[in-house]
Each structure stands twice: as C-alpha cells, then as structure tokens.
Amino acid sequence: MTARARERGGLRGRIRQPAASRSNALHAGAWWLWALGLATAASRTSNPLLLLLLVAVAGYVVAARRTEAPWARSYGAFLKLGLLVLALRLVFAVLLGSPIPGTHVLFRLPELPLPHWAQGVRLGGPVGAEGVVFALCDGLKLAALLVCVGAANALANPARLLKSLPGALYEAGVAVVVAMTFAPNLVADVQRLRTARRMRGRSDRGVRALIQVGLPVLEGALERSVALAAAMDARGYGRTAEVPPGVRRLTAALTLGGLLGVCAGTYGLLAAEGAGFGLPVLALGLAAALAGLWLGGRRSVRTRYRPDRWGVRAWLVAGSGVAVAALMIHAAVSDPGALTPPAVPLRAPTLPLWPAVSVLLGLLPAFAAPAPTPAPAPGPAPAPHRSAPRNSKGAER
Amino acid sequence: MIRFDNVSVTYPGAAAPALRGVDLTVPEGELCLLVGPSGVGKSTLLGAVSGLVPHFTGGTLHGRVTVAGRHTHVHKPRELADVVGTVGQDPLAHFVTDTVEDELAYGMESLGVPSDVMRRRVEETLDLLGLAELRDRPIATLSGGQRQRVAIGSVLTVHPKVLVLDEPTSALDPGAAEEVLAVLQRLVHDLGTTVLLAEHRLERVVQYADQVILLPEPGAPPVVGDPAAIMAASPVFPPVVGLGKLAGWSPLPLSVRDARRAARPLRERLADRRPTPALPPQKTAAIAEASGLSVRRGRIEALRAVDLTVRPGETLALMGRNGAGKSTLLGTLTGLHEPASGTVRVGGLLPHRTPPRELVRCVGLVPQEPRDLLYADTVAAECAAADEDAGAAPGSCRALVAELLPGVPDDTHPSDLSEGQRLTLALAVVLAARPPLLLLDEPTRGLDYAAKSRLVAHLRALAADGHAIVLATHDVELAAELAHRVVILADGEIVADGRTAEVVVSSPAFAPQVAKILQPGPWLTVPQVATALGEGARA
Numbered sequence: 001m002t003a004r005a006r007e008r009g010g011l012r013g014r015i016r017q018p019a020a021s022r023s024n025a026l027h028a029g030a031w032w033l034w035a036l037g038l039a040t041a042a043s044r045t046s047n048p049l050l051l052l053l054l055v056a057v058a059g060y061v062v063a064a065r066r067t068e069a070p071w072a073r074s075y076g077a078f079l080k081l082g083l084l085v086l087a088l089r090l091v092f093a094v095l096l097g098s099p100i101p102g103t104h105v106l107f108r109l110p111e112l113p114l115p116h117w118a119q120g121v122r123l124g125g126p127v128g129a130e131g132v133v134f135a136l137c138d139g140l141k142l143a144a145l146l147v148c149v150g151a152a153n154a155l156a157n158p159a160r161l162l163k164s165l166p167g168a169l170y171e172a173g174v175a176v177v178v179a180m181t182f183a184p185n186l187v188a189d190v191q192r193l194r195t196a197r198r199m200r201g202r203s204d205r206g207v208r209a210l211i212q213v214g215l216p217v218l219e220g221a222l223e224r225s226v227a228l229a230a231a232m233d234a235r236g237y238g239r240t241a242e243v244p245p246g247v248r249r250l251t252a253a254l255t256l257g258g259l260l261g262v263c264a265g266t267y268g269l270l271a272a273e274g275a276g277f278g279l280p281v282l283a284l285g286l287a288a289a290l291a292g293l294w295l296g297g298r299r300s301v302r303t304r305y306r307p308d309r310w311g312v313r314a315w316l317v318a319g320s321g322v323a324v325a326a327l328m329i330h331a332a333v334s335d336p337g338a339l340t341p342p343a344v345p346l347r348a349p350t351l352p353l354w355p356a357v358s359v360l361l362g363l364l365p366a367f368a369a370p371a372p373t374p375a376p377a378p379g380p381a382p383a384p385h386r387s388a389p390r391n392s393k394g395a396e397r
Numbered sequence: 398m399i400r401f402d403n404v405s406v407t408y409p410g411a412a413a414p415a416l417r418g419v420d421l422t423v424p425e426g427e428l429c430l431l432v433g434p435s436g437v438g439k440s441t442l443l444g445a446v447s448g449l450v451p452h453f454t455g456g457t458l459h460g461r462v463t464v465a466g467r468h469t470h471v472h473k474p475r476e477l478a479d480v481v482g483t484v485g486q487d488p489l490a491h492f493v494t495d496t497v498e499d500e501l502a503y504g505m506e507s508l509g510v511p512s513d514v515m516r517r518r519v520e521e522t523l524d525l526l527g528l529a530e531l532r533d534r535p536i537a538t539l540s541g542g543q544r545q546r547v548a549i550g551s552v553l554t555v556h557p558k559v560l561v562l563d564e565p566t567s568a569l570d571p572g573a574a575e576e577v578l579a580v581l582q583r584l585v586h587d588l589g590t591t592v593l594l595a596e597h598r599l600e601r602v603v604q605y606a607d608q609v610i611l612l613p614e615p616g617a618p619p620v621v622g623d624p625a626a627i628m629a630a631s632p633v634f635p636p637v638v639g640l641g642k643l644a645g646w647s648p649l650p651l652s653v654r655d656a657r658r659a660a661r662p663l664r665e666r667l668a669d670r671r672p673t674p675a676l677p678p679q680k681t682a683a684i685a686e687a688s689g690l691s692v693r694r695g696r697i698e699a700l701r702a703v704d705l706t707v708r709p710g711e712t713l714a715l716m717g718r719n720g721a722g723k724s725t726l727l728g729t730l731t732g733l734h735e736p737a738s739g740t741v742r743v744g745g746l747l748p749h750r751t752p753p754r755e756l757v758r759c760v761g762l763v764p765q766e767p768r769d770l771l772y773a774d775t776v777a778a779e780c781a782a783a784d785e786d787a788g789a790a791p792g793s794c795r796a797l798v799a800e801l802l803p804g805v806p807d808d809t810h811p812s813d814l815s816e817g818q819r820l821t822l823a824l825a826v827v828l829a830a831r832p833p834l835l836l837l838d839e840p841t842r843g844l845d846y847a848a849k850s851r852l853v854a855h856l857r858a859l860a861a862d863g864h865a866i867v868l869a870t871h872d873v874e875l876a877a878e879l880a881h882r883v884v885i886l887a888d889g890e891i892v893a894d895g896r897t898a899e900v901v902v903s904s905p906a907f908a909p910q911v912a913k914i915l916q917p918g919p920w921l922t923v924p925q926v927a928t929a930l931g932e933g934a935r936a
Binding site for chain 1: 447448449452453454473474475476477478479481483485487489490491493494495496498499502503504505506507508509510511512515516519532533535537538551552555728731732733752753754756757761762764766768769770772782783786787788826827830
C-alpha cells in the first residue's frame with residue numbers, strides 16, 4: 001500500500017501549489033490580467049448577486065494568496081474606498097432624485113424650489129424604491145471594479161510589474177517606484193512633525209496643525225530626494241552604452257512614426273469613413289513603435305535580476321481571469337435580461353446559473369498560485385505576527 | 398588605491414575653501430579612519446572619493462583625486478560606480494527598491510552584470526553579511542543595524558575596490574555597531590577591500606583602523622599617520638586613549654584588550670580607592686511615575702508592565718537595543734501614546750489627557766531630530782515663538798540661548814547651525830517653559846567630542862538645578878559620565894534598573910571602556926580615575 005500511496009502522494013504533490021518563494025513567484029502581469037478580467041466581467045452586469053459573487057471571489061483569492069508585505073495591506077483601503085463610492089452613489093440618488101420612474105415611494109424629502117433655468121435638476125422630493133435599488137446596483141458595480149483593482153494591488157508587487165517593462169521605459173518605471181516609496185515616508189514625516197508640535201505646546205490635532213507642518217515636510221522630502229539622487233548616481237544609475245548614430249536616428253524615426261501610425265489607425269477605427277484602412281495602419285504603427293522601443297533598449301546597459309517567469313501557473317491564473325471576462329461578455333449578449341435586470345418593475349434579483357458558474361472560474365488562482373506561507377493547514381490563517389520585528393523608531397507607523 | 402594630490406574644494410558662495418591642501422594616499426586593502434570635529438570637511442573629502450564632489454554637489458575642485466587609477470574629475474560618479482561603493486549617513490535615503498534581495502541586485506543591474514553572475518554574488522553577499530534570513534523582507538521592516546548592513550551589502554555586490562562610509566555606526570546600538578564593524582573587518586581581511594570611513598564614535602572604531610586621517614580644523618591640511626601616533630596628538634580621542642595618556646602608557650593602547658594588559662599596575666594602585674560617588678538625589682516626591690505601564694503600538698506591545706520613578710535632580714539613562722521601547726517610553730511620558738493598561742503620571746498630570754500647552758510646563762522632550770522642533774527662519778523668531786508657546790516672559794528663551802550657545806547672531810537660519818548648535822537651540826526652546834522633567838532622545842547622535850562635552854556640562858548644570866533628566870541613548874560613555882541611574886529595556890520590559898556603576902560594570906554591551914579596562918573596580922570615566930589618582934598623590 002505504501003508504494004501506491006506514495007505514488008498518489010507524488011502526483012498530488014506535483015499538482016498541489018508549492019510554497020511561494022522568490023523563484024516561483026507568479027508573474028505580476030498574470031495577477032493583473034486576472035484582476036482586469038474580473039473587472040471586465042463586473043462592468044458587464046448590474047445583477048447585484050453576480051456582483052457580490054465577483055467581490056467574494058476576489059476577496060477569497062486575496063485572503064488565500066496575499067503575503068505579509070506592505071503592499072498587500074492596500075486591499076483594506078480599496079474595500080473602504082468601494083464602500084465609500086457605494087454610499088456616495090446612494091446619497092446622490094436620494095438627494096437629487098433618480099431618472100428611474102417608480103411607483104413605490106419610500107419617503108418624501110422637502111423639495112427645494114429651483115429657478116426655471118435650472119429645470120431638469122431636482123433637489124429633494126419623493127424618493128422611489130426603484131431609484132434607490134438602481135443606484136445601489138450601479139454603486140455596487142463601481143465598488144466591484146475598485147475591489148478588483150485592489151486585489152491586483154495586494155497580490156502583485158507593483159514594483160515587480162514595472163520591472164517587466166521594456167528596457168527603454170525602465171527609467172520611467174524607476175521614477176514611479178521611487179515615488180511610491182516616497183508616499184509612506186511623507187506620511188511618517190507628517191506624523192513625526194505633528195508629534196514634535198506637541199512638544200512646543202501647540203495642538204497636534206486639526207487642519208491647522210497639518211498645514212503648519214506642510215513646509216517642513218516638503219523641505220524634508222526635498223532633502224531626501226536629493227540624497228537619493230546622489231546615492232543612485234553613485235550606484236551607477238543612468239549609465240548608457242555607446243550606440244551608433246545611425247541606430248539612434250532609426251530609433252527616433254521608428255518610435256515617432258509608430259506613434260503617429262497608432263493615432264491615425266485609432267482614428268480610422270473610430271471614424272465612420274476610414275474603417276477599411278484603420279486596422280492595418282494601427283497594426284503597422286504598433287509594430288513600428290515596439291521596434292523603436294526594442295532598439296531604444298540597446299542604449300541601456302542594464303540587466304535584470306531574477307525576472308519573474310511566465311510559467312504554467314501564470315497561464316492558469318491569467319487564463320481564469322480572461323475566461324471569466326469572455327464568458328460574461330458572451331452571457332451579456334445572449335441573456336441580457338439576467339445580467340442587467342430591469343429596475344422597473346421591482347423584483348427580487350435571481351442568480352443566473354451559467355454566469356454564476358463562470359464567475360466561480362475566477363477562484364482558480366486560490367488553488368493554482370503558490371501559497372504564501374508553508375502553513376500546515378490550508379486556509380487564510382494569518383501568519384504569526386510575533387516574528388515581524390518592530391520598526392525602529394516607528395519609521396512606518 | 399586612493400590618492401589626493403594637493404586637493405582643495407570651494408563651494409559656491411563660501412568665503413573659504415571647505416578643504417585645502419589635501420595630500421594623502423590610502424594604500425590598497427587598508428581600513429582608514431577619518432576623524433575631526435563637525436564641519437571640518439569630512440563629508441566633502443568622502444564625496445571627493447566617490448566623485449559626488451564636485452559632480453553632484455557643485456563647487457570647484459582643484460588638484461587631482463585618483464581612485465584605482467581613474468580621475469574623479471573626468472569620470473562621473475556613475476562611471477566610478479564599479480570601483481567605489483558609497484554609503485551615506487542615512488541608509489534609508491540610499492535605498493531604491495523595496496526588498497532586501499532587489500536592493501542587493503540594484504547596483505549590478507545598473508552596471509549590466511550578467512544574470513548568472515548577479516545571482517551568485519547576491520547569494521555570496523547574503524552570507525557574508527548574515528542577511529540570508531532577511532532576503533525577502535521589505536526594507537521598511539528592518540531594524541537600524543540590519544538596514545546599515547543591507548546598505549553596505551548593496552554596494553558590495555558590484556565588488557568595488559573602495560568602500561566609503563559616512564558615520565556607519567552613529568545611529569546604532571552597541572551590538573548592531575559591533576555587527577557592522579565585524580563585517581568591515583571581514584571585508585578588509587578576506588577581500589582586500591579598501592575602506593575609508595568617517596566616524597565620531599572613536600571608541601567603537603579606532604582599534605580597527607590601519608591609518609588615521611585627522612582633519613584638525615576647517616581649511617587646515619590633514620594629518621595622516623599611524624592610529625596610536627595620531628591619537629597621542631589628536632584633540633579628539635576615545636576614553637581608552639584618555640586613560641592611557643593619564644597613566645602614561647607607552648605605546649598608547651587603542652583597544653580595551655591592549656589597555657587591560659597594560660593596566661595591571663594601575664588597577665593595583667586603584668584597588669583601595671573608590672570613586673567619589675555621584676550625589677544621589679534625596680528621596681523627594683517623584684516628578685514622574687509609571688506603574689504597571691503597558692503601551693501597544695498597533696499589534697505590538699511596545700512596553701509591558703513597566704514600573705519607573707524619576708525624582709527631581711536625578712539623571713537617568715534609558716538603554717537597550719534599537720526597538721526595545723525607549724522612544725515609546727519617552728513618548729508615553731509626553732502623552733503621545735495612551736497606556737493600554739497601568740498608569741503614568743508626570744507632575745501629577747495624566748500626560749495623554751493634558752492639553753499640550755499645559756503639559757510643556759511639566760515635561761519637555763528634545764526629539765531625535767532636533768530640527769523637528771524648529772519652525773522659524775531665524776534664531777530670534779524661533780526664540781520669540783518659543784516664549785509665546787510656553788507662556789514665558791518675552792526674551793527668556795533668547796537669554797537661555799545666549800547662555801547655552803554664546804555668539805550665535807539673531808538672524809542665523811536654524812538649518813545653518815551645526816548639529817550640536819541645533820541641538821542646543823532645541824534644548825533652549827524646550828527649556829523656555831521651565832519643565833521640571835527633561836527628556837532627550839539620542840542626544841549625541843552626530844555630535845563631535847567637543848559638542849558632546851558642552852552638552853554634558855549643560856545637562857549637569859540643569860540636574861544640579863533640580864531638573865530631572867531622562868536620556869534615551871546608545872552612547873555608553875555618555876551614560877557613564879552623566880547618569881545617576883541606568884535603566885535597561887529589552888523587548889518592552891525593564892530588565893535592569895539601578896545605580897549606573899552597578900548596572901553598567903557587569904554588562905558586556907553597556908559597559909564604558911574604562912569600566913572594561915579596570916574591571917572589577919567600579920570606575921566608569923577617565924575624570925573619576927584622574928581625581929582618585931590626584932587625591933592619592935596629595936595624600
């Protein structure tokens with residue numbers, strides 16, 4: 001029995017996701033494709049049950065696969081932002097009224113009489129149940145989009161995604177990464193200076209305190225960026241290779257020409273009369289621009305340290321997102337009634353079977369992607385926090 | 398390896414050159430220490446090696462600097478990146494990426510090192526610096542010593558021939574500083590790297606140096622030589638050298654070990670004497686009292702069941718490794734953090750419930766970065782604002798500044814002051830409210846010996862005046878000189894609390910050099926020994 005068991009264990013062991021490490025880290029692009037797939041799916045429906053299912057799917061994958069890294073904490077912020085958007089949408093619908101004609105009036109707000117030139121705008125007045133339900137669904141759609149973006153942010157290191165940019169765009173990528181690490185430092189500076197205000201006997205609360213520390217914070221940020229620039233220079237940032245002038249000119253011509261081609265092609269596609277030449281010109285322009293970028297990369301001497309590999313698991317993760325999007329788009333065409341139920345008349349929403357099943361495909365990363373901690377029991381058990389060392393001097397808090 | 402030929406550097410708008418007539422050579426594979434008072438041009442000299450002076454900072458450089466045969470005048474810093482590795486004072490300002498492993502690889506990526514070589518060198522460097530367990534960690538979560546090691550590692554991976562470091566151990570606790578210095582030793586011994594470092598804490602580094610470059614005063618040419626010879630003549634020296642000079646040992650010992658071997662006669666002479674004890678304050682009512690105090694910051698318990706009493710006239714040193722909870726304790730005494738359990742009272746008030754205006758009259762804190770306290774653009778305006786904030790009579794802060802910091806004109810911008818002057822100005826601003834309890838967070842960071850001894854004199858006078866003083870510090874020599882009592886924190890708990898001599902003498906990490914040399918005697922500082930010997934001579 002041992003042999004068979006071992007064999008089974010071996011097969012299972014091969015299929016089971018490995019513990020995440022730097023070597024098998026999923027390509028950041030795969031996470032983004034997956035999240036954008038879910039977001040596309042969310043944009044195709046206003047069925048609240050489907051939207052909630054999408055949010056649940058994204059949330060489960062984040063809970064199962066996110067790490068303890070600082071960027072992974074951004075998910076909570078995106079969730080809150082989603083709730084805020086939902087609430088705002090509802091408040092506007094109640095205050096400004098809704099274009100949805102309804103017969104079920106929930107309550108009446110005192111209506112503000114407006115001058116005749118503001119005709120069509122209404123403040124207050126009757127609030128219909130249909131309007132509120134419509135606003136809720138609409139807000140939920142926006143919130144679901146935000147949650148999907150937040151999931152991508154929490155699962156993939158944004159800096160790692162920028163590292164996958166072509167060589168010619170590398171410097172722009174570094175600028176973005178540096179800016180991203182600056183934001184937390186600024187927050188820490190503001191906190192430090194506000195506590196210092198307390199030591200001067202001034203209040204550390206309120207807007208005024210925040211404004212008064214503004215100048216010192218900016219000064220500090222400026223000093224830090226000068227120091228960083230010096231450090232980067234001393235570490236070889238911006239070293240370039242010699243490129244023959246011919247190649248340089250060709251690069252410029254290809255990039256510019258390519259971009260022009262892309263513009264013309266897009267115009268052709270969108271404008272009514274040029275549909276025939278639009279697509280080929282767009283393709284040509286894209287090709288030229290990509291060639292220009294590739295040639296431009298020859299100027300930089302950089303190499304890449306342990307780039308993320310696009311393996312089978314990355315295909316699975318990205319594929320599941322694309323599949324969800326494709327199936328939802330198909331469903332939106334074939335069964336519009338189920339995906340965008342009419343707000344009038346008021347009815348309890350139903351969960352259409354096949355779209356729901358296709359949304360569940362988005363759960364695949366929770367099984368296919370490498371697991372963040374080699375936890376003995378599967379599940380979103382938080383890693384013990386004791387091992388996390390204390391930040392010296394509250395640099396981050 | 399490094400050669401300066403008659404180098405002088407003048408910054409635009411400066412009346413005098415920052416460096417003048419520098420002629421020196423650092424041979425390959427040496428650890429070379431750069432010493433001198435603040436503002437003497439140490440950073441300029443270091444910058445000239447990496448090419449940041451004058452390419453990045455501006456100014457004109459006369460003469461010629463050659464590093465590994467390359468002229469820094471012709472080569473920009475980025476073209477010197479493969480021979481010179483530079484680590485500045487603040488490692489955080491040095492990091493470009495967000496995780497340890499990426500940071501180690503960043504320099505090599507810029508230089509275009511092939512990926513298999515990069516991988517091998519990162520692994521080697523992780524082992525060399527003991528960073529293997531931290532490889533995937535975000536840099537923001539590292540401690541001070543770990544950050545410093547990552548910063549050194551990040552320039553080591555490109556295999557530079559020269560390593561330039563500006564105050565690598567100033568911000569570190571004694572243990573972490575040992576860690577960093579051990580790494581530097583290893584580089585010099587095993588890899589033949591040439592190391593040039595500037596450091597104020599001579600007691601930590603001078604015994605490792607092969608050569609010392611002393612910049613005695615601004616614009617004066619440097620004195621270069623053997624560490625023992627330079628220390629004998631230098632205006633700045635560590636306590637071990639001070640003791641050696643006092644006892645007349647020759648050759649002058651630089652390390653505690655050498656000094657212990659020479660100290661046998663001195664120990665015998667001192668055997669029947671006792672240092673004049675620092676006057677313990679009378680048992681008066683406590684000015685600050687914490688009992689069963691616990692503080693949480695986020696999910697972390699920064700302090701656990703802390704009992705502490707501070708009396709007027711008493712100087713207390715809080716010690717412990719980075720992140721042990723020293724700053725949190727000071728913050729709790731000033732009401733920044735609310736206790737999770739237990740109580741804390743300062744002058745009878747609950748700090749976190751007291752409005753700041755009232756609290757500043759009970760307790761004053763000089764933060765780690767004194768600049769945080771200063772907002773105005775002239776010293777005079779700063780003093781006027783301080784009087785207003787504290788509700789003191791106009792002119793009282795200015796009078797304090799005149800007393801503590803004579804000769805500073807009214808219209809000086811606070812950021813034009815030297816590190817030590819800025820600290821003193823912040824101290825004056827805090828003292829304007831006449832708080833009976835004074836807290837200082839890491840006051841000697843970046844101070845040279847002269848500024849430090851002025852600070853010690855000020856604080857002694859304040860304590861004699863009846864102020865209670867609490868210092869959070871890594872500087873064991875400062876604690877030995879000033880404190881009546883030492884409290885050692887570890888992981889948020891008090892692990893030792895007692896008279897300085899009792900706590901410090903037996904501890905390997907927190908003992909000052911004199912205590913280590915004269916063990917098991919209760920001696921802490923050179924002046925104590927000098928007084929005892931003087932009395933002995935008279936008797």
